[in-house]
Amino acid sequence: MRRLRKQRDELLRLYKQLSSELGETNRGVVALYAELDQRSAELRAASEAKTRFMTSVGHELRAPVTAILGLVRLLRDPGSDPLTPDQAEQLALLEGSAADLLGLVNELLDLAKAESGRLEPRWGTVDLPGLFGALRGTMRSISRSGAARPDATRTEVEIVVEEPDGLPPLRSDEAMLTQVLRNLMTNAIKFTREGEVRLAARPVGADRVAFTVSDTGIGIPPTEQERIFEEFYQVPGAAQADVTGTGLGLPYARRLVTLLGGELTLASTVGEGSTFTVVLPIAPPEPR
Numbered sequence: 315m316r317r318l319r320k321q322r323d324e325l326l327r328l329y330k331q332l333s334s335e336l337g338e339t340n341r342g343v344v345a346l347y348a349e350l351d352q353r354s355a356e357l358r359a360a361s362e363a364k365t366r367f368m369t370s371v372g373h374e375l376r377a378p379v380t381a382i383l384g385l386v387r388l389l390r391d392p393g394s395d396p397l398t399p400d401q402a403e404q405l406a407l408l409e410g411s412a413a414d415l416l417g418l419v420n421e422l423l424d425l426a427k428a429e430s431g432r433l434e435p436r437w438g439t440v441d442l443p444g445l446f447g448a449l450r451g452t453m454r455s456i457s458r459s460g461a462a463r464p465d466a467t468r469t470e471v472e473i474v475v476e477e478p479d480g481l482p483p484l485r486s487d488e489a490m491l492t493q494v495l496r497n498l499m500t501n502a503i504k505f506t507r508e509g510e511v512r513l514a515a516r517p518v519g520a521d522r523v524a525f526t527v528s529d530t531g532i533g534i535p536p537t538e539q540e541r542i543f544e545e546f547y548q549v550p551g552a553a554q555a556d557v558t559g560t561g562l563g564l565p566y567a568r569r570l571v572t573l574l575g576g577e578l579t580l581a582s583t584v585g586e587g588s589t590f591t592v593v594l595p596i597a598p599p600e601p602r
């Protein structure tokens with residue numbers, strides 16, 4: 315009898331000890347959750363502040379840069395006083411710089427808009443043959459003109475746009491998809507000296523479509539493959555000293571793809587090339 319009582323007391327003691335330990339753990343978990351909540355609120359606030367900052371800087375810069383461009387064009391107008399060759403050259407440089415700056419400001423504003431949640435996709439049936447045909451035309455002319463890569467040493471890069479055959483009908487935002495693919499292809503052309511840049515599309519399962527933009531260019535080291543999706547990030551390296559850019563194209567492309575309910579991923583090997591893949595659902599995602 316006494317042994318039984320002793321065992322019971324021992325069990326009770328153990329039970330109490332366990333309960334109190336469990337209580338403590340629970341309190342720890344609750345505190346951790348509260349801290350996580352606070353951290354995510356802080357992150358949200360920081361990200362909103364960044365977006366507000368980008369928007370106001372963008373707006374503040376756009377007006378004066380547009381004014382500079384307007385004045386330069388006025389000075390170069392054939393109806394204005396004639397310019398000396400030196401002045402004409404200087405004005406051309408001024409116009410080029412101002413146009414670059416305006417491009418940067420516009421990209422900044424686009425990205426800020428996409429991040430602020432004010433950009434809503436306009437869902438509709440995408441005309442893929444039309445879209446691919448238009449890209450084939452513009453990308454070939456960009457590649458040929460050297461606009462994406464103004465160095466004289468580049469050899470001809472072949473632009474291959476496959477036929478988008480055998481795909482289910484796609485409901486998405488055609489303008490956003492065009493912007494994303496144009497952006498990826500322009501990058502591919504910029505960072506490829508020889509070989510090809512290829513756009514293809516294939517079905518993934520029954521309800522998704524994958525678009526791939528692959529190139530035979532310089533490639534991206536593994537350590538940089540996530541960073542290039544950060545604002546203003548550009549892979550450091552001499553190979554790119556001759557190409558222009560802002561480092562805003564990829565973060566913007568990823569934002570747009572996310573708005574469309576899809577994913578933008580990358581596979582790349584240095585010296586061999588890169589493949590960017592956009593996987594989109596064939597119908598708008600359910601609102602969360």
Ligand code: ADP
Nearest residue numbers: 501502505533542548549559560561562563564
């Ligand atoms: P930008 O092209 O204006 O510099 P992006 O955000 O589009 O900005 O790209 C960021 C960086 O990612 C580029 O500067 C380049 O270093 C790298 N990158 C993007 N696409 C490619 C590619 N196809 N091949 C090699 N590097 C690339």
